[in-house]
Amino acid sequence: xxxxxxxxxxxxxxxxxxxxxxxxxxxxxxxxxxxxxxxxxxxxxxxxxxxxxxxxxxxxxxxxxxxxxxxxxxxxxxxxxxxxxxxxxxxxxxxxxxxxxxxxxxxxxxxxxxxxxxxxxxxxxxxxxxxxxxxxxxxxxxxxxxxxxxxxxxxxxxxxxxxxxxxxxxxxxxxxxxxxxxxxxxxxxxxxxxxxxxxxxxxxxxxxxxxxxxxxxxxxxxxxxxxxxxxxxxxxxxxxxxxxxxxxxxxxxxxxxxxxxxxxxxxxxxxxxxxxxxxxxxxxxxxxxxxxxxxxxxxxxxxxxxxxxxxxxxxxxxxxxxxxxxxxxxxxxxxxxxxxxxxxxxxxxxxxxxxxxxxxxxxxxxxxxxxxxxx
Numbered sequence: 490x491x492x493x494x495x496x497x498x499x500x501x502x503x504x505x506x507x508x509x510x511x512x513x514x515x516x517x518x519x520x521x522x523x524x525x526x527x528x529x530x531x532x533x534x535x536x537x538x539x540x541x542x543x544x545x546x547x548x549x550x551x552x553x554x555x556x557x558x559x560x561x562x563x564x565x566x567x568x569x570x571x572x573x574x575x576x577x578x579x580x581x582x583x584x585x586x587x588x589x590x591x592x593x594x595x596x597x598x599x600x601x602x603x604x605x606x607x608x609x610x611x612x613x614x615x616x617x618x619x620x621x622x623x624x625x626x627x628x629x630x631x632x633x634x635x636x637x638x639x640x641x642x643x644x645x646x647x648x649x650x651x652x653x654x655x656x657x658x659x660x661x662x663x664x665x666x667x668x669x670x671x672x673x674x675x676x677x678x679x680x681x682x683x684x685x686x687x688x689x690x691x692x693x694x695x696x697x698x699x700x701x702x703x704x705x706x707x708x709x710x711x712x713x714x715x716x717x718x719x720x721x722x723x724x725x726x727x728x729x730x731x732x733x734x735x736x737x738x739x740x741x742x743x744x745x746x747x748x749x750x751x752x753x754x755x756x757x758x759x760x761x762x763x764x765x766x767x768x769x770x771x772x773x774x775x776x777x778x779x780x781x782x783x784x785x786x787x788x789x790x791x792x793x794x795x796x797x798x799x800x801x802x803x804x805x806x807x808x809x810x811x812x813x814x815x816x817x818x819x820x821x822x823x824x825x826x827x828x829x830x831x832x833x834x835x836x837x838x839x840x841x842x843x844x845x846x847x848x849x850x851x852x853x854x855x856x857x858x859x860x861x862x863x864x
Contacts, residue, residue, distance in 0.1 A: 499570045499782055501561040505553035507782050511697045511751065512546050513716045521705040530596065530671050538672025539700045545669055546698055549637050560633050569749060570782050578626040579633060580693035581606050586661055587677025597667040599674070601659040608654035620652070627653050638665045679703045710743050714753055721786060725839055728847050729778060736858065744770040750781030775858055779833065788843070789834035790853065791817065794860035801856055805849045812837070
Protein backbone atom coordinates (compact mmCIF):
# COMPACT_ATOMS: atom_id res chain seq x y z
CA UNK A 490 0.00 0.00 0.00
CA UNK A 491 1.49 3.33 -1.06
CA UNK A 492 1.35 6.15 1.45
CA UNK A 493 0.99 9.73 0.19
CA UNK A 494 2.18 12.60 2.34
CA UNK A 495 1.15 15.52 0.12
CA UNK A 496 -0.31 18.56 1.83
CA UNK A 497 -3.89 19.47 0.95
CA UNK A 498 -3.97 23.26 0.83
CA UNK A 499 -7.17 24.86 2.09
CA UNK A 500 -8.89 27.56 -0.03
CA UNK A 501 -7.97 31.06 1.11
CA UNK A 502 -11.58 31.87 2.05
CA UNK A 503 -11.66 28.95 4.51
CA UNK A 504 -8.38 30.07 6.06
CA UNK A 505 -9.74 33.60 6.40
CA UNK A 506 -12.86 32.29 8.14
CA UNK A 507 -10.67 30.22 10.48
CA UNK A 508 -8.44 33.16 11.41
CA UNK A 509 -11.38 35.53 11.79
CA UNK A 510 -12.64 33.34 14.64
CA UNK A 511 -9.38 33.99 16.53
CA UNK A 512 -10.07 37.73 16.84
CA UNK A 513 -11.13 38.64 20.41
CA UNK A 514 -14.76 39.73 20.52
CA UNK A 515 -14.81 41.12 24.05
CA UNK A 516 -12.00 43.65 24.46
CA UNK A 517 -12.27 45.39 27.86
CA UNK A 518 -13.07 49.09 27.99
CA UNK A 519 -10.32 49.65 30.53
CA UNK A 520 -7.02 47.90 31.20
CA UNK A 521 -3.65 49.24 32.26
CA UNK A 522 -0.81 49.27 29.73
CA UNK A 523 2.89 48.68 30.21
CA UNK A 524 4.84 51.93 30.78
CA UNK A 525 6.73 51.52 27.49
CA UNK A 526 3.61 52.66 25.57
CA UNK A 527 3.35 56.04 27.31
CA UNK A 528 5.32 57.76 24.55
CA UNK A 529 2.86 56.71 21.83
CA UNK A 530 -0.39 58.17 23.15
CA UNK A 531 -2.52 58.19 26.27
CA UNK A 532 -3.99 54.86 27.35
CA UNK A 533 -7.54 55.67 26.24
CA UNK A 534 -6.42 56.49 22.69
CA UNK A 535 -4.35 53.31 22.51
CA UNK A 536 -7.27 51.20 23.74
CA UNK A 537 -9.58 52.89 21.22
CA UNK A 538 -6.95 52.27 18.55
CA UNK A 539 -6.87 48.58 19.41
CA UNK A 540 -10.65 48.31 19.03
CA UNK A 541 -10.43 50.15 15.69
CA UNK A 542 -7.73 47.73 14.54
CA UNK A 543 -9.88 44.79 15.66
CA UNK A 544 -12.73 46.16 13.53
CA UNK A 545 -10.32 46.56 10.61
CA UNK A 546 -9.38 42.88 10.93
CA UNK A 547 -13.02 41.87 10.50
CA UNK A 548 -13.06 43.83 7.25
CA UNK A 549 -9.65 42.44 6.27
CA UNK A 550 -10.75 38.82 6.61
CA UNK A 551 -14.10 39.51 4.94
CA UNK A 552 -12.14 40.89 1.97
CA UNK A 553 -9.95 37.80 1.96
CA UNK A 554 -13.09 35.65 1.87
CA UNK A 555 -14.47 37.50 -1.17
CA UNK A 556 -11.35 38.68 -3.02
CA UNK A 557 -8.45 36.72 -1.53
CA UNK A 558 -8.22 34.31 -4.46
CA UNK A 559 -7.01 37.21 -6.64
CA UNK A 560 -4.13 38.05 -4.28
CA UNK A 561 -3.19 34.97 -2.26
CA UNK A 562 -1.60 32.56 -4.72
CA UNK A 563 -0.74 29.04 -3.50
CA UNK A 564 2.88 27.85 -3.64
CA UNK A 565 3.76 24.90 -5.89
CA UNK A 566 4.60 22.70 -2.91
CA UNK A 567 2.69 23.89 0.17
CA UNK A 568 4.17 22.93 3.51
CA UNK A 569 0.89 23.21 5.43
CA UNK A 570 -2.84 23.58 4.93
CA UNK A 571 -2.51 27.38 5.26
CA UNK A 572 0.72 27.95 3.33
CA UNK A 573 -0.10 31.20 1.51
CA UNK A 574 2.98 33.49 1.42
CA UNK A 575 0.64 36.46 0.90
CA UNK A 576 -0.65 36.15 4.48
CA UNK A 577 2.86 36.14 5.89
CA UNK A 578 3.89 39.07 3.69
CA UNK A 579 0.93 41.27 4.55
CA UNK A 580 1.21 40.55 8.29
CA UNK A 581 4.91 41.46 8.22
CA UNK A 582 4.13 44.58 6.16
CA UNK A 583 1.55 45.77 8.70
CA UNK A 584 4.06 45.27 11.52
CA UNK A 585 6.70 47.19 9.54
CA UNK A 586 4.30 50.07 8.91
CA UNK A 587 3.32 50.24 12.57
CA UNK A 588 6.77 49.73 14.07
CA UNK A 589 8.79 52.00 11.79
CA UNK A 590 6.12 54.60 11.03
CA UNK A 591 6.14 57.90 12.93
CA UNK A 592 2.73 59.10 14.07
CA UNK A 593 1.86 62.67 13.07
CA UNK A 594 0.98 65.07 15.89
CA UNK A 595 -2.69 64.73 14.98
CA UNK A 596 -2.41 60.93 14.88
CA UNK A 597 -4.03 60.91 11.42
CA UNK A 598 -1.07 59.44 9.53
CA UNK A 599 2.15 57.48 9.83
CA UNK A 600 5.28 58.68 8.03
CA UNK A 601 7.51 55.89 6.76
CA UNK A 602 11.16 56.58 6.00
CA UNK A 603 12.39 52.99 6.00
CA UNK A 604 11.19 49.42 6.37
CA UNK A 605 13.99 46.83 6.70
CA UNK A 606 11.90 43.83 5.59
CA UNK A 607 11.07 45.64 2.34
CA UNK A 608 14.66 46.67 1.59
CA UNK A 609 17.66 45.06 -0.07
CA UNK A 610 20.36 44.41 2.54
CA UNK A 611 24.07 43.63 2.49
CA UNK A 612 25.38 40.64 4.43
CA UNK A 613 28.74 40.39 6.23
CA UNK A 614 30.39 39.12 3.06
CA UNK A 615 29.23 42.16 1.13
CA UNK A 616 26.62 40.27 -0.89
CA UNK A 617 23.20 41.71 -1.61
CA UNK A 618 20.27 39.96 0.05
CA UNK A 619 16.76 40.19 -1.34
CA UNK A 620 14.06 41.80 0.83
CA UNK A 621 12.34 39.41 3.20
CA UNK A 622 9.02 40.62 1.81
CA UNK A 623 9.54 39.85 -1.92
CA UNK A 624 9.45 42.76 -4.35
CA UNK A 625 6.53 41.24 -6.26
CA UNK A 626 4.66 40.74 -3.00
CA UNK A 627 5.07 44.30 -1.71
CA UNK A 628 2.87 45.98 -4.30
CA UNK A 629 0.09 43.38 -4.12
CA UNK A 630 -0.01 43.71 -0.31
CA UNK A 631 -0.38 47.49 -0.60
CA UNK A 632 -3.13 47.11 -3.17
CA UNK A 633 -5.02 44.72 -0.94
CA UNK A 634 -4.70 47.05 2.04
CA UNK A 635 -6.24 49.85 -0.05
CA UNK A 636 -9.26 47.58 -0.56
CA UNK A 637 -9.52 47.47 3.23
CA UNK A 638 -9.44 51.25 3.69
CA UNK A 639 -5.74 52.20 3.86
CA UNK A 640 -4.36 55.09 1.80
CA UNK A 641 -0.72 55.32 0.70
CA UNK A 642 0.50 58.73 -0.41
CA UNK A 643 3.73 59.00 -2.39
CA UNK A 644 3.67 55.66 -4.15
CA UNK A 645 2.41 54.43 -7.53
CA UNK A 646 0.17 51.45 -6.86
CA UNK A 647 -0.30 50.89 -10.61
CA UNK A 648 3.33 49.90 -11.03
CA UNK A 649 3.96 46.28 -12.03
CA UNK A 650 6.61 45.84 -9.36
CA UNK A 651 7.78 48.18 -6.67
CA UNK A 652 10.40 48.28 -3.94
CA UNK A 653 8.74 50.24 -1.14
CA UNK A 654 12.12 51.42 0.15
CA UNK A 655 12.59 53.34 -3.12
CA UNK A 656 9.28 55.17 -2.61
CA UNK A 657 9.98 56.58 0.85
CA UNK A 658 9.09 58.85 2.50
CA UNK A 659 5.65 57.29 2.38
CA UNK A 660 2.57 58.54 4.19
CA UNK A 661 0.07 55.97 5.44
CA UNK A 662 -3.44 56.85 6.57
CA UNK A 663 -6.74 55.19 7.38
CA UNK A 664 -9.39 57.85 6.68
CA UNK A 665 -12.41 55.82 7.86
CA UNK A 666 -11.09 55.65 11.44
CA UNK A 667 -7.69 57.34 11.93
CA UNK A 668 -7.33 56.17 15.55
CA UNK A 669 -6.57 52.73 14.09
CA UNK A 670 -3.04 53.97 13.34
CA UNK A 671 -2.38 54.50 17.04
CA UNK A 672 -3.53 50.94 17.75
CA UNK A 673 -1.40 49.58 14.91
CA UNK A 674 1.64 51.46 16.21
CA UNK A 675 1.27 50.12 19.75
CA UNK A 676 0.48 46.56 18.71
CA UNK A 677 3.40 46.44 16.27
CA UNK A 678 5.78 47.49 19.03
CA UNK A 679 4.32 44.77 21.24
CA UNK A 680 4.72 42.21 18.46
CA UNK A 681 8.38 43.08 17.91
CA UNK A 682 9.53 43.77 21.47
CA UNK A 683 7.29 41.77 23.79
CA UNK A 684 6.54 38.56 22.00
CA UNK A 685 8.33 35.59 23.55
CA UNK A 686 9.35 32.34 21.95
CA UNK A 687 9.90 31.52 18.33
CA UNK A 688 8.07 33.57 15.68
CA UNK A 689 6.18 31.04 13.54
CA UNK A 690 5.39 32.11 9.98
CA UNK A 691 1.74 31.06 10.23
CA UNK A 692 1.00 32.72 13.58
CA UNK A 693 0.84 36.49 13.74
CA UNK A 694 -0.06 38.35 16.93
CA UNK A 695 -1.23 41.26 14.81
CA UNK A 696 -3.70 39.20 12.74
CA UNK A 697 -5.13 37.82 16.01
CA UNK A 698 -5.31 41.31 17.55
CA UNK A 699 -3.37 40.03 20.54
CA UNK A 700 -3.64 43.24 22.59
CA UNK A 701 -2.93 41.27 25.78
CA UNK A 702 0.83 41.59 25.19
CA UNK A 703 0.50 45.29 26.03
CA UNK A 704 -1.30 44.82 29.35
CA UNK A 705 0.62 45.56 32.52
CA UNK A 706 -1.12 42.69 34.33
CA UNK A 707 -1.35 39.06 33.29
CA UNK A 708 -4.61 37.96 31.69
CA UNK A 709 -6.71 35.28 33.36
CA UNK A 710 -6.52 32.17 31.14
CA UNK A 711 -10.27 31.69 31.66
CA UNK A 712 -10.94 35.00 29.89
CA UNK A 713 -8.75 33.90 26.98
CA UNK A 714 -10.63 30.60 26.79
CA UNK A 715 -13.96 32.46 26.70
CA UNK A 716 -12.75 34.41 23.66
CA UNK A 717 -11.58 31.16 22.07
CA UNK A 718 -15.00 29.54 22.53
CA UNK A 719 -17.13 32.52 21.44
CA UNK A 720 -18.17 31.14 17.99
CA UNK A 721 -19.72 28.05 19.61
CA UNK A 722 -23.33 27.72 20.86
CA UNK A 723 -23.85 28.87 24.45
CA UNK A 724 -24.51 25.38 25.84
CA UNK A 725 -21.27 24.04 24.37
CA UNK A 726 -19.37 27.02 25.75
CA UNK A 727 -20.86 26.34 29.19
CA UNK A 728 -19.85 22.66 28.97
CA UNK A 729 -16.27 23.53 28.01
CA UNK A 730 -15.91 26.21 30.69
CA UNK A 731 -17.29 23.81 33.30
CA UNK A 732 -14.57 21.26 32.45
CA UNK A 733 -11.92 23.97 32.47
CA UNK A 734 -12.96 25.25 35.88
CA UNK A 735 -13.23 21.78 37.41
CA UNK A 736 -9.74 20.71 36.42
CA UNK A 737 -7.94 23.98 37.04
CA UNK A 738 -9.56 23.96 40.51
CA UNK A 739 -8.09 20.47 40.92
CA UNK A 740 -4.63 21.88 40.22
CA UNK A 741 -4.14 21.09 36.54
CA UNK A 742 -2.23 23.71 34.56
CA UNK A 743 -3.96 25.15 31.49
CA UNK A 744 -1.52 26.19 28.76
CA UNK A 745 -2.33 28.11 25.59
CA UNK A 746 -0.40 26.96 22.51
CA UNK A 747 -0.68 28.46 19.03
CA UNK A 748 1.05 26.61 16.20
CA UNK A 749 -0.84 25.18 13.22
CA UNK A 750 -3.84 25.06 15.55
CA UNK A 751 -4.88 26.70 18.81
CA UNK A 752 -4.93 24.53 21.93
CA UNK A 753 -5.77 24.90 25.59
CA UNK A 754 -4.07 21.89 27.12
CA UNK A 755 -4.40 20.53 30.65
CA UNK A 756 -1.56 18.79 32.43
CA UNK A 757 -0.27 17.96 35.89
CA UNK A 758 2.75 20.26 36.29
CA UNK A 759 4.74 20.06 39.50
CA UNK A 760 5.63 23.40 41.09
CA UNK A 761 9.28 22.78 40.38
CA UNK A 762 8.56 22.49 36.65
CA UNK A 763 6.30 25.53 36.19
CA UNK A 764 9.08 27.28 34.25
CA UNK A 765 8.80 24.75 31.43
CA UNK A 766 8.12 26.23 27.99
CA UNK A 767 4.53 26.19 26.78
CA UNK A 768 5.57 23.61 24.19
CA UNK A 769 6.92 21.26 26.89
CA UNK A 770 3.81 21.77 29.02
CA UNK A 771 1.69 20.93 25.98
CA UNK A 772 3.58 17.67 25.55
CA UNK A 773 2.56 16.66 29.09
CA UNK A 774 -1.16 17.23 28.45
CA UNK A 775 -3.82 14.72 29.49
CA UNK A 776 -6.58 16.44 27.56
CA UNK A 777 -7.09 19.62 25.54
CA UNK A 778 -9.47 21.88 23.67
CA UNK A 779 -8.33 22.52 20.11
CA UNK A 780 -9.32 24.60 17.10
CA UNK A 781 -7.76 23.69 13.78
CA UNK A 782 -8.45 24.03 10.08
CA UNK A 783 -8.44 20.24 9.80
CA UNK A 784 -10.91 19.38 12.55
CA UNK A 785 -12.56 22.60 13.71
CA UNK A 786 -13.33 22.81 17.45
CA UNK A 787 -12.59 19.59 19.32
CA UNK A 788 -11.90 18.06 22.69
CA UNK A 789 -8.90 15.72 22.67
CA UNK A 790 -8.25 13.14 25.38
CA UNK A 791 -4.94 11.29 25.57
CA UNK A 792 -6.40 8.31 27.36
CA UNK A 793 -3.69 5.90 28.51
CA UNK A 794 -5.32 4.17 31.49
CA UNK A 795 -8.60 2.93 30.04
CA UNK A 796 -7.85 -0.61 31.24
CA UNK A 797 -8.13 0.71 34.82
CA UNK A 798 -11.80 1.63 34.36
CA UNK A 799 -13.01 -0.65 31.56
CA UNK A 800 -16.23 -1.38 33.46
CA UNK A 801 -17.07 2.34 33.42
CA UNK A 802 -16.49 2.62 29.66
CA UNK A 803 -18.95 -0.22 29.01
CA UNK A 804 -21.74 2.05 30.27
CA UNK A 805 -20.99 4.76 27.67
CA UNK A 806 -22.90 5.11 24.38
CA UNK A 807 -21.59 2.71 21.74
CA UNK A 808 -20.22 5.53 19.56
CA UNK A 809 -18.06 6.83 22.40
CA UNK A 810 -16.94 3.31 23.32
CA UNK A 811 -15.79 2.79 19.74
CA UNK A 812 -13.80 6.02 19.69
CA UNK A 813 -12.09 5.12 22.95
CA UNK A 814 -11.38 1.60 21.66
CA UNK A 815 -9.60 3.03 18.59
CA UNK A 816 -7.14 4.81 20.83
CA UNK A 817 -4.83 7.37 19.26
CA UNK A 818 -1.48 7.55 17.56
CA UNK A 819 0.33 8.66 14.43
CA UNK A 820 -2.02 8.28 11.47
CA UNK A 821 0.86 7.64 9.08
CA UNK A 822 2.46 4.96 11.23
CA UNK A 823 -0.90 3.23 11.36
CA UNK A 824 -0.62 2.77 7.59
CA UNK A 825 -3.09 5.43 6.54
CA UNK A 826 -2.51 8.05 3.92
CA UNK A 827 -2.41 11.56 5.35
CA UNK A 828 -1.73 12.99 8.78
CA UNK A 829 -5.06 13.60 10.53
CA UNK A 830 -3.67 14.87 13.80
CA UNK A 831 -4.61 11.63 15.54
CA UNK A 832 -1.47 11.81 17.67
CA UNK A 833 -3.17 14.60 19.64
CA UNK A 834 -5.54 12.19 21.33
CA UNK A 835 -9.02 10.72 20.95
CA UNK A 836 -11.01 13.40 19.16
CA UNK A 837 -14.51 14.50 20.19
CA UNK A 838 -15.94 17.32 18.00
CA UNK A 839 -17.35 20.26 19.96
CA UNK A 840 -20.62 20.29 18.05
CA UNK A 841 -24.25 19.63 19.00
CA UNK A 842 -23.46 15.93 19.38
CA UNK A 843 -21.14 16.55 22.32
CA UNK A 844 -24.04 17.72 24.49
CA UNK A 845 -25.71 14.29 24.28
CA UNK A 846 -22.61 12.65 25.75
CA UNK A 847 -21.43 15.50 27.97
CA UNK A 848 -22.02 13.60 31.22
CA UNK A 849 -20.23 10.55 29.84
CA UNK A 850 -17.25 12.73 28.95
CA UNK A 851 -17.26 14.18 32.46
CA UNK A 852 -17.30 10.64 33.88
CA UNK A 853 -14.53 9.58 31.49
CA UNK A 854 -12.24 12.44 32.49
CA UNK A 855 -13.09 11.91 36.16
CA UNK A 856 -11.52 8.43 35.84
CA UNK A 857 -8.73 9.17 33.33
CA UNK A 858 -7.28 12.28 35.00
CA UNK A 859 -6.67 10.70 38.44
CA UNK A 860 -5.36 7.55 36.73
CA UNK A 861 -2.82 9.63 34.83
CA UNK A 862 -1.22 10.56 38.15
CA UNK A 863 -0.55 6.95 39.05
CA UNK A 864 2.65 5.34 37.93
